[in-house]
Structures are given as C-alpha cells and as structure tokens.
Amino acid sequence: MRLHVEPVASWAATVASSLDGWLGARARPRIGLATGMTVEPVYHRLAPVLVTDATIFSLDEYGGLPLDDPGRCAAMLRRGLLDRVGVSDGRFRCPDVDAPDIDGACDSYEACIADGGLDLVVLGLGVNGHVGLNEPGSGPETVTRVVTLTEASRRASLHYGVARAPTWGITVGMRTILAAREIWLLVTGRHKRPVLDRVLHGPVTPDLPASLLRAHDRVLCWADGDAVPGSRR
Numbered sequence: 001m002r003l004h005v006e007p008v009a010s011w012a013a014t015v016a017s018s019l020d021g022w023l024g025a026r027a028r029p030r031i032g033l034a035t036g037m038t039v040e041p042v043y044h045r046l047a048p049v050l051v052t053d054a055t056i057f058s059l060d061e062y063g064g065l066p067l068d069d070p071g072r073c074a075a076m077l078r079r080g081l082l083d084r085v086g087v088s089d090g091r092f093r094c095p096d097v098d099a100p101d102i103d104g105a106c107d108s109y110e111a112c113i114a115d116g117g118l119d120l121v122v123l124g125l126g127v128n129g130h131v132g133l134n135e136p137g138s139g140p141e142t143v144t145r146v147v148t149l150t151e152a153s154r155r156a157s158l159h160y161g162v163a164r165a166p167t168w169g170i171t172v173g174m175r176t177i178l179a180a181r182e183i184w185l186l187v188t189g190r191h192k193r194p195v196l197d198r199v200l201h202g203p204v205t206p207d208l209p210a211s212l213l214r215a216h217d218r219v220l221c222w223a224d225g226d227a228v229p230g231s232r233r
Contacts, residue, residue, distance in 0.1 A: 103146070
C-alpha cells in the first residue's frame with residue numbers, strides 16, 4: 001500500500017485533481033464509490049465532463065430506510081456527485097435493499113460487478129477499520145451480502161441525515177473490492193490516526209478489514225496531515 005500524505009488545506013483538491021486525471025486517461029471506466037464525509041469534498045470538485053463517461057457502482061446501501069431518506073447511500077451519491085455532473089440513471093448502480101428477495105438482489109449485484117469488474121474502487125475508512133460496510137470479521141472471501149451494522153457504524157450514519165440509525169445494509173464484499181484493478185483509500189482527520197496506523201503497520205486480519213487491502217498490489221492511500229501519526233503537514 002502506497003501512502004501519499006497531503007496538507008489538510010489542499011487534500012480534497014489534490015485528490016480530486018488526481019481522480020480527474022485518472023478518469024480522463026480511461027474510456028468508459030467502471031468505478032466503485034463509497035459515500036461519507038471523507039469522500040464528499042472530493043466528489044464536489046470533480047470535473048463533470050470526465051465523470052459522465054463512467055459507470056458508477058455504489059459500494060453499499062443502508063437497509064430499512066424510507067425511499068426518500070436523504071441518508072441513503074444512493075441519495076448521497078446523487079446529491080453530492082451524480083446530479084451535479086449529469087450522470088444518467090443508466091450509468092449508476094446501487095444495491096437493491098428494497099427487493100423482495102434480498103439474497104437474490106445481492107447475487108445480482110455481485111454478478112453485475114463481475115461482468116467487467118471494477119477499474120477503480122474509492123474507499124473511506126471507518127474508525128473500526130471497516131471499508132464499505134465490511135465490518136470487523138469480514139474476510140477476504142466475502143462478496144456482496146447483507147450485513148448487520150456495528151454500533152460505531154450506526155452512530156456514523158447519523159451524520160448523514162438518516163431518519164433513524166439503520167441496523168443493517170448491503171455491502172460489496174472484500175473479495176469483490178480486492179478484485180478491482182486499482183484501489184484508493186481516502187483518510188482524513190485526527191480521529192482516524194489510530195486506525196490508519198493499524199491499517200498501515202499492524203497485522204493483516206479480518207478483524208480490521210481495511211488491513212486486507214495490503215494484499216493488493218495497486219492500493220494508494222490518500223491521507224491528510226491530520227490522519228498520519230507524526231506528520232508535520
């Protein structure tokens with residue numbers, strides 16, 4: 001895992017510019033995107049003309065929320081990126097948490113991703129080491145599935161405007177993430193220092209799902225100066 005540390009003030013602009021460059025160098029890329037407070041300022045800065053050529057997959061979705069809940073992952077992606085840049089519904093995919101057959105919906109989503117794979121996955125990092133909604137205990141064999149959210153993840157969801165904290169969701173699994181051609185892990189803030197240090201230097205274990213990314217040969221960790229212990233930036 002390569003670590004790139006950027007000053008806090010320029011972090012979002014630098015990551016967005018780099019992602020613009022990545023998108024501009026590829027025709028019709030397939031990308032998996034996380035939601036949340038870390039990635040939002042990057043999405044807000046992306047150049048519209050470069051994003052509209054991509055097929056975008058949401059990496060997860062909360063279950064048990066009303067269709068119009070602003071805290072749904074699909075709603076956050078539409079509000080923070082897709083509607084702004086004009087991505088058509090035909091180029092956006094999200095797990096169907098409202099399907100009558102949830103397990104079937106997970107299998108269908110996994111198959112949709114596998115049909116061409118993902119060129120890039122953009123991840124945030126949870127304080128408990130989760131990526132997507134792959135909570136501690138998620139191994140490298142996991143695929144798209146229903147998950148029960150930890151208390152930490154439920155609390156984090158309240159920052160996104162959900163009507164009530166969800167207890168479950170659907171997430172793309174670690175095997176699916178690790179099958180991507182390239183992975184970017186975005187990390188900001190002093191509160192992420194302890195977990196990022198473990199991800200970078202601790203044991204590789206399902207108890208810290210983000211540590212499993214170290215098995216991939218093309219992972220870039222974009223961290224701001226507040227998130228890296230000992231950084232002077």
